[in-house]
Amino acid sequence: MSTLGSPDLTASFMRMQTSMQQGMQATKIPTAEHVTDEEKATLREKAKEFESFFIYQSMELMKPDIDSEFSGGYAEDMFRHTLNEQMANNVTEAGGIGIADTIYAELLKNQENRNATLAAAKAAGQAYSGVAR
DSSP states (O other), X not given: OOOTTSTTHHHHHHHHHHHHHHHSXXXXXXXXXXXXXXXXXXXXXXXXXHHHHHHHHHHHHTHHHHGGGOOOHHHHXXXXXXXXHHHHHHHHHTXXXXXXXXXXXXXXXXXXXXXXXXXXXXXXXXXXXXXXX
16 A cells, blocks of 8 residues: 555555455445425535545645655645645545545435424414314
């Protein structure tokens, strides 16, 4: 496996992603009757943002292990953060490591429960308002 300082870092991440996806079963996305397409798109985007942030933080934690390979000073520290952020975004957009799918499924389930509860409460309120008192 190559180190972070090598030029084939993206290839290493892609190999890691492929092996992780092959070892994991696909996350089952629940059906959501009460969730709009707009809400689904927002939930998917937030799940991807979280996965990207998680990957970025993991890469930032690797910094002490790779400091010996870099010697660019302050400018390099600034560049490394940007590089890590872009690599995390690229890994996520290429399919990620599976975190976004799991988070999306849970967010979708929670949103479905919330919207179904609100719909039931609204129906109960309308039924109650129609009852003679």
